[in-house]
Amino acid sequence: MPRKTLNLGILAHVDAGKTTLTERLLYAAGAIDAVGDVDAGTTQTDTLALERQRGITIKSAVVSFEIAGVTVNLIDTPGHPDFIAEVERVLSLLDGAVLVVSAVEGVQPQTRVLMRALRRLRVPTLLFVNKVDRRGADPGRVVEAIAKRLTPAVIPMGTVEGPGTRAARFTPYGLGDPAFRATLTEALTDRDDSLLAAYVADEHAVTDRRLRAELAAQTRRSLVHPVFFGSAVTGEGVPALSTGLVEFLPAEAGDAEAAASGRVFKIDRGPAGEKIAYVRMFSGAVRVRERLPVETVGDAETGAVGPRAAEVKPTAIAVSDGGGWARRPQVVAGEIGRLWGLTAARIGDTIGGSAGAVARHQFAPPTLETLIAAVRPSDDGALRAALARLAEQDPLINVRVDDTGREVFVSLYGEVQKEVIQATLAMEFGIDVTFRETTVICVERPARTGEAAEILNTESNPFQATIGLRVEPGPPDSGIEFRMAVEPQTMPLYVYKNADTFTEFMGRYVRQTLREGRFGWQVTDCVVTMVDSGYSVADGPPSRRGPVSAPADFRNLTPMVLMRAIEAAGTVVCEPVLRVSLEAPVWAISAVLTALGRLGAAVRHQSVRGDLTTISTVVPAARVPDLQRQLPGLTAGEGVIESTFDGHRPVYGDPPTRPRTTPDPRHPAEYLISLTRQGGRG
Known part of the structure; x- marks a missing residue:
């Protein structure tokens, strides 16, 4: 019978203790002999030298252990907002999560950001209130803050005796406790009509077993969130949390016989520099030396948008096992594997078939x-x-x-x-x-339609090719689309073999050119169409007679023609803007709105709930760091910012420029000299 697997994420604000909790869970499960220390740099998951030195998690790491027959693949994720992309990349892979909250500092800004992301993606989540043994710990206050700041759908699973002392102890509630039973029943019946009807008909008919099963079901549907308490340093409360992981979070036995489907979520290098791809399998199996299709969305090199298909053949596989990695002939559904031999793999690639219902999470590019x-x-x-x-x-x-x-x-x-x-x-x-x-x-967008051409064997054209290109504005955030509108007989198919290959290469030349526009920024959100094409061969018709056209002629002429077409179209420089959700105390509203006005932010919505106000606004990306710096002082440290990429908008006034990294094709002499330095037409 296939083993059940739980892919678990540990998330927290910086210094809340998630890496220490990871160590404690591994130790409690018998996966390691001693608990590592973050300050001493001896933890299992902070493997980078820099992570050990700074005491923070930078890259996600994977370790596994077993609880009650369930294999838990635990993914330790970064807590600092600068590494939110690493966090977001992992969230779509998780079966469940533990959000760690400090019993001393309480709900912190990044805690709120992470909980919103978990709820948005409907990741079943337990909460662990850590550091109950630290001076100043106040579990009751933290639970109130969780219900107020994160979600009201929380169910404390026990009480802490002696908080703030080294003798702090966590005592789980039992259903024999009338107060806990009443709290649990109220929370669960609020979210399940059938349970409510059964309770109203006969409250004694709702058994302890049914309540416990309903708590697990609603937790797995992200409707409620059990809260555990303890200390990752001393181990207090960790056994109860471990039991809760397999009882309340969805551990499943994946279908190893189904079609293979997995996702690359991390790329690493081994001691000899070999590439290692971390893959989370959703269904089926990947075996050593087995050829499988891989689909990549986008192309970082060329700026292409859309899927790119290829094949992979892993040369070796290791599966996360007992705190380490064990070589295996295959990695199956539910498991996380390290695959060697995937030299072209990129983060986000789909291995095998579609990942089905698992959605790709799109996060903002760096600005x-x-x-x-x-x-x-x-x-x-x-x-x-x-x-x-x-x-x-x-x-x-x-x-x-x-x-x-x-x-x-x-x-x-x-x-x-x-x-x-x-x-x-x-x-x-x-x-x-x-x-x-x-x-x-910034980016540049075409202002209107522009067209240009260079004809073979004319004075202004130093290359053995005819190219005509038209540039048109495309929809916002549509990227770059290349179209071919010439007849096959005008294409140099004796070199490019077929029309599809010629189209592919011309699209590549176009995208490479568009990396730097009139003002030095990438040109995007446009449609480029090839409207004229011609070539020459030594013996003349049906083409022009002359020196044989080579791929370099088309590659080198494309920038000259395309940049002239862009000049004719004109471009508008657009700056990135972020959609910002800002949460602050009601008493700070006036100061926050004044600061937003100074930063050029456009407030879209404002609401008040209790003593907190939420402001939705759009802020130029250049000003967001200023807002982040000002907010703690304006809100006495209570302000929280969550930002998402909201596209680009035109820059007012003189457009900013960026120095080109390549010769400008608009200056033929300079451009041709650069090609000569690079090896001429070859």
Whole structure:
């Protein structure tokens, strides 16, 4: 009989104790012999040297253990908002989660952000109020804050004796406790009409067994959230939480005989530099040396939008097992595996068939960029290689390099991420770097339709090709669409083999050119159509007589024609804006609204519930860091910001520019010289 598996996430605000709780769960299950210490850098999940040094989780990690015959794959996720992409990437893979809240600090800003994400994705969630043994711990106050700030659908599962002392003890409630039974019955009947009807008809007919089963069912449907208490450091309350994991969260035995379907959620490198893909299997099995289709959404290199199909053949597989990884001939439904040999795999790839009901979570791209430089010029090449490795592990870190290779830009979420990149390069690669001031990443959109062409064997055209391109505005956030509107006989099919291949390569040349527009930003939300094409062969008709056209002619001519078409269309520089949900005490409304006005924010909605006000607004991404810095002072530390990408809007006034990293095709002499340096037509 297939084993049941629970893929579990541990989430929390920074320093609430989630990594320590992970250690304690592993120890209680017998997966490790001693509990690791975050400060000492001996934990199982904080494996990066930087994580051990800073005492924070940066990359998600996976460990497994067994509780009552259920295999628990525990995924330890970052808590800092600069790494929210790493958190969001994991959420769609989870069967359930534990949200850790400190009994001293209580509900903190990131706690509220994480709970909203968990509820939005309907991830069944238990809460663990940690640090009940610390001075200042007040479990009762924290439960009130959870009900007020996070969700009223919480059910405390016990009481704490001696909070704030090393002797603090957690005592679980039993259904023989009249007060607990009444609280539980009220919470459950509020959300289940059949249970309410049974209770009204005969309250004694609602047995303890039915109440317990209904608590599990409603927890698995994310309707209620049991709350446990304890101390991850001492282990108090952890056995009760462990029991709750398998009783209240949905552990399932996946169908290993179904068609294979899995998702790549992490990329790592082994000791020899080999690529390792972490895959969560939803159904079926992946076996060593078995060929399977893989689908990638988007293309970071070319800016292509839409699926890209390929094949993979894993050369080795390891499955998370007992706190470590064990080599296996296959990874099956419900399991998490490390796969070797997937050299082209990217985070987000679907292995095998569709992941079915599991939705891809789309999170905002980074909106900030900074120039990074090696302190020692001799490290320039090593820096580019190291950044490529980091970008592989996080696809939202985009790296741009100018054509000289001397200037390198990276995209970011925030200043802490910049510090982590700097420390990672120093500790793991031995490269010391400096950064310039962080700037916002804008885009360009065509203002109208523009068209241009270069005809074969004319004075202005140095290449053996005819290309005509039309650029038109596309819908907002539509990306780049390339269309072909020429007859097959005008295509150099003797080189590109068929019309589909020629279309694919021309689309690639177009997207590469659109990385830098009139003002240096990527051109997007447009439709580019090839309206003219021609080539030459040595013996003339049906084509033009002359030197044989080569792929380099089409590749090198495309930027010249396309940039002229963009000039004719004109472009509008647009800055990123974020949709911000801001929560603050009612008494701070006036000061917060004044600050939002100064930052150019447009308030869309405002509501008040109890002593909190929620403001929905749209803020330029460039001003959000200012708002984040001001909010604690304006709200006495009670303000919370949750932001999501809301697209781009035109910049008012003079458009900002970004230095080009490649020669400008609008200046033919400069452009042609650069091609000569790169090897001419080849």
